Each structure stands twice: as structure tokens, then as C-alpha cells.
Amino acid sequence: MSATQHIFDDGNALAEGLADAVSSRLAAAIETHGAASIAVSGGSTPKVFFRALSQRELDWAKVTVTLVDERFVPPESDRSNHALVAANLLTNRATAANFVPLYHEAATADDASALASAATTGLAPFDVVVLGMGTDGHTASFFPGGTRLKEALDPATPRGVITMEADGAGETRLTFTFSSLHDAGFLVLHIEGNGKKEVLAQAELPGDEAEMPIRAILRRAASPLQVYWAP
Numbered sequence: 001m002s003a004t005q006h007i008f009d010d011g012n013a014l015a016e017g018l019a020d021a022v023s024s025r026l027a028a029a030i031e032t033h034g035a036a037s038i039a040v041s042g043g044s045t046p047k048v049f050f051r052a053l054s055q056r057e058l059d060w061a062k063v064t065v066t067l068v069d070e071r072f073v074p075p076e077s078d079r080s081n082h083a084l085v086a087a088n089l090l091t092n093r094a095t096a097a098n099f100v101p102l103y104h105e106a107a108t109a110d111d112a113s114a115l116a117s118a119a120t121t122g123l124a125p126f127d128v129v130v131l132g133m134g135t136d137g138h139t140a141s142f143f144p145g146g147t148r149l150k151e152a153l154d155p156a157t158p159r160g161v162i163t164m165e166a167d168g169a170g171e172t173r174l175t176f177t178f179s180s181l182h183d184a185g186f187l188v189l190h191i192e193g194n195g196k197k198e199v200l201a202q203a204e205l206p207g208d209e210a211e212m213p214i215r216a217i218l219r220r221a222a223s224p225l226q227v228y229w230a231p
């Protein structure tokens with residue numbers, strides 16, 4: 001499926017443009033089926049976008065927000081994506097949104113992923129998924145060399161949350177599987193900077209998906225991918 005590029009002058013224009021597009025999609029979902037769902041990524045890129053989206057007028061009480069992936073750390077950790085979303089998205093007009101965390105206090109990350117799968121049953125297909133991408137070509141927690149990469153990317157793996165460990169990942173991760181994310185009503189890849197533009201160009205060349213897992217989304221997502229980029 002070919003990607004559509006949305007190019008902005010700078011990071012602020014990108015954040016505002018993406019917030020406009022995402023809020024329109026959420027509003028349309030509420031209009032059509034009375035509720036809307038969105039899964040967002042962590043990392044440094046989405047912060048300004050989260051702030052912009054939190055200021056959009058929406059019936060936020062009808063919006064469920066969750067994460068594409070999370071570290072197996074409690075929300076008090078400064079490495080927590082939950083904390084990032086709580087501070088930057090679930091604020092301003094969006095305080096009424098319903099947030100479903102992936103992290104659960106549990107003996108093992110596997111137990112936590114089972115709890116996260118149960119808590120998110122029925123949410124996918126999401127109305128909106130916003131993915132990020134690392135300079136190693138990972139997206140969500142689909143890391144090159146990841147312990148469960150094959151399973152995560154296998155379209156036959158059911159929707160849900162699984163664990164992932166990888167050298168580049170730091171903590172054990174909890175991640176939605178490819179099958180949970182690829183058919184979102186509005187599927188976005190949100191990236192900034194010339195470095196990531198080059199990584200994306202590299203990912204678009206022939207090569208092994210396992211080397212640059214973003215290729216799974218570029219090549220096999222059921223929904224057309226919308227790339228939002230600024231220098």
C-alpha cells in the first residue's frame with residue numbers, strides 16, 4: 001500500500017496539521033458510531049502534537065485513548081509513555097478522555113501483556129493509530145532483533161498486546177501486534193527531521209522486514225499509510 005506524504009514547514013505546523021486531521025477523524029467516528037478510539041506512540045516526537053490535540057474541541061468523554069506500545073515500567077517512571085500522555089494529551093480539553101493503559105502491575109511482563117490484551121479487547125480496529133519510527137527502522141516495539149519480532153509482525157497473530165525485548169529497547173516492552181494496528185481507520189506515521197526522512201527512504205527500498213520492521217507497515221498495512229513529516 002503506497003504512503004501519502006503530508007509535509008510541513010516545521011514541527012509546530014506539523015503538530016497543528018496532524019492535530020487537525022486526527023481530531024476530524026475522531027469527530028467523524030463519534031458522529032458515526034457514538035465513540036472513537038486512538039492509539040498513540042511515545043518517544044520525543046509526539047509531545048507538541050499531543051499538546052495541540054488536547055486543545056481541540058471534541059466530545060472527549062467519548063474518546064478512548066491507548067498506547068501503541070509501552071515500557072514495562074509504572075506510570076511514575078519518567079520512561080513511561082502513560083506519563084507522557086497523561087502530562088501532554090489528557091489535559092486541557094481532553095481531560096475527559098478515557099485512557100486505557102498497557103502497563104499493569106503484575107509479577108511478569110507477560111502477565112501484564114495478558115491483562116493489557118484483556119483490557120483492550122474490542123478496541124481495534126482503531127479509528128486512529130499514530131506510529132513513530134526510530135532511526136533503526138523500528139515502529140511500535142517492533143525492534144530489529146526483537147525477541148518476538150516474527151510473532152509481532154505475523155498477520156496471523158491475533159490482535160492484542162505482547163511483550164518484546166531487544167538491545168535497542170531498554171526495558172521490556174508491551175506492544176500491540178501488527179494485526180491490531182495495520183487496519184486503523186486513519187493510519188499515521190509521524191516523523192520529524194532529515195535523518196528520519198532518510199531512514200524512511202531506506203525502508204522503502206527492497207530488503208528484509210526484520211532489518212527495518214517499519215517495512216511491515218509500509219508494505220502490508222491494510223489501510224493507506226499517511227506520513228506526516230517536517231524537517
Ligand SMILES: O=C(O)[C@H](O)[C@@H](O)[C@H](O)[C@H](O)COP(=O)(O)O
Pocket residue numbers: 041042043044045046069070081131132133134138139140141
Ligand atoms: O518510544 C516509544 O514509545 C515507541 O516505542 C517508539 O516506537 C517511538 O515512536 C520511536 O522510537 C520514535 O521515538 P522518537 O520520537 O523519540 O524519535
